[in-house]
Amino acid sequence: MQRLALFDLDNTLVDRAEGLRRWAEEFVAERRLDIGDVEWMIEADGDGFVPKEAFFTRVRERFELQDSVEDLWARYRSRHPRLIPPFPGALDGLGRLRDAGWRTGVVTNGFADVQMSTLVCSGVGDVVDGWAISGAERVRKPDARLFAIAARRCGMTLSDGGWMIGDSASADIGGGQIIGLRTVWIDRGRPWPGELQQPDHIISEVTDAIELLLTS
Ligand SMILES: [Mg+2]
Incomplete structure (x- = not known):
């Protein structure tokens, strides 16, 4: 099998949850809100899956803000990606994969500007061979086309296999399974959803996944 490793970005290579906490702490300090409101915002964010318009509508109402939802969202979009750190050892691990002859890419769902900023600010963009962002390509995971774009930018084709x-x-x-890639699920402490086909490996840290690839 060719040495192609495709990675998700948020909460796989970079700690989006930690970035959100940092953003919420900044927001609370700037607006002189209660420190307990940080936890409320993290809950309301729904791990990033609550649409931002709905999230900022709730934020605006709860804290009785004068700012429009659009302004709050715009400021968040430019600031939050700058606060998202790579997971410890992730950049080094990607470099080791490259040194060992692997091609590495990122396949991520999200807005083009936000994900691009996350790639640049976290340093991930410097150590991978290519990426595909759903907002830029107008197709979202799990659609095979987004994986194919990332693989092509790494100079490879999906038909020769690889890892997701x-x-x-x-x-x-x-x-990843639909297109025949081997898969590693980063569990973040959650049980695998029983109704879905099992991944090849379930691992807690991305660095352990990279170690697995290096010894596979
Ligand atoms: Mg993710």
């Missing part, structure tokens, strides 16, 4: 590593059971693992 991610924390979403349906988008990352389901998507």
